[in-house]
Amino acid sequence: MNPRSIVWGVLGLAALSAAGFGVWLATLPPAPVASIPPPVPQEEIAATLAALKPPKRQRPLAAIVGLNDATETTDYLLPYGVLKRANVADVVSLATGPGPVRLFPALVVQPDATIAAFDAAHPEGADYVIVPAMSRDDDPAAIAWLRDQARKGATIIGICAGAKVVAAAGLLDGKRATTHWYYLDEMLKRSPTIEYVADRRLVSDAGVTTTTGITASMPMMLTLIEAIAGRARAEVVARDLGLETWDTRHASGAFGLTRPFATTVFANRLAVWNREELGVRLEPGMDEVSLALVADAWSRTYRSNATTYAASPGAVESCNGIRIIPDRSGIDWPADRRVPTFPDRKPANALDHALDAIAARYGARTSNVVAMQLEYPRQ
Structure with missing residues (x-):
């Protein structure tokens, strides 16, 4: 799901006017519906x-x-x-x-x-x-x-x-x-x-x-x-x-357009002076599942986007054979703007670690916006 489509949907519904946005915002629920996924027969x-x-x-x-x-x-x-x-x-x-x-x-x-x-x-x-x-x-x-x-x-x-x-x-x-x-x-x-x-x-x-x-x-x-x-x-x-269990259960009511989601997206999008380009280093043999989840999450904050870099411009092959073409090559990304892919952790845990890091950098509301876009039933 393209994050741009969400932000323009939110801004379009808000009609880009303070009064209109306030009226529209008042129609949104203050929080998603908390529910326990029903059992599957x-x-x-x-x-x-x-x-x-x-x-x-x-x-x-x-x-x-x-x-x-x-x-x-x-x-x-x-x-x-x-x-x-x-x-x-x-x-x-x-x-x-x-x-x-x-x-x-x-x-x-x-x-x-x-x-x-x-x-x-x-x-x-x-x-x-x-x-x-x-x-x-x-x-x-x-x-x-x-x-x-x-x-x-x-x-x-x-x-x-x-x-x-x-x-x-x-x-x-x-x-x-x-x-x-x-x-x-x-x-x-x-x-x-x-x-x-x-x-x-x-x-x-x-x-x-x-x-x-x-x-x-x-x-x-x-x-x-x-x-x-x-x-x-x-x-x-x-x-x-890194998963102990999985199934097809889902609490659909827990996901939707809410007041905190809309206000956070709106505020982050308007803060054009506060945008960051974060670097993800590509390494041969890296796990493509962890890479995808981490890069996806950091690029949905409306505060940052993930850019890949490598020593050379050629494609870097992941552990299972995906060839990833770096966005940049021959550079060393500043340490304070690097995004780890957690190679020492299980891939299923990479998203939780990324969401924690997003919360630490931009706040819990932005982390929640990312999880909502990913439709992630985070515990």
Whole structure:
């Protein structure tokens, strides 16, 4: 989910006038609805796992597709990193056209192939197509390719606002689904036959699975690993990531546009003199899951953006083979503006550490704004 779309949505609703903003602000709830996620019936869990079984190959092929000019950072990188470390599927990162994929709000990567090259190598299609949030829901190449992959029997997985792209392809018509809280009304307005399912981090229906916000990609991938290789394998990967447990429960009412969210975004956006460019050093073999979560979080504060740097301009390969192109090279970033990716910690804990660091630097309200954008059910 693009942070710019949230800020302009907030500013647009506020009509950029003090009086109008005050009236509009008064209509917002003072806080999200505190609730305990309801339990998920065992039969629903079993049905979800059955729906995610490999549709074609014994060792499935998973393709993660993105637009070259703007695809969400964590939506694109986390599924790749988690599935690769699980070693239960062949995984490829794709772009709709040649060249690198510029992720938002941070990072640039070199994909494995274009969708055209993938089609030439795999005319029978993928087993799973993972669709991140993109800058456009109606890109003709992406839409046509998704429809073609669905016709070939691929299971389509829309991560976060990637569900809007899946919906634009007509693949969610008449189906149960979810998406990021900020884009839910927009998706349902465009595709009114979709049946929204609340209080679930992921929803499967007839060959298509959708998820809530950005951080749902981790439980989504662990659920997919369980469907492919069993619970024991998923638990091993979860421990490697630093998770003791995961499930599909979600307290949907805890996420939404609130008064503190709007006022914090507004104040941070207006403080143009207080903007920081923070450096993330790229190192060969670094964990792409930690990198994605940290860079994503620091670029959603409306006070800072994360810029990558390395010794040389060439792509730096992560531990699971993602090639990250540095924004800057041949420089040494000032120590007080460096952002750690916590290489000595488990990847699942990297986001909590980043949120703590954001709170220490900019305050708890800004940290909460970041967590809300990521739709992260922080304990």
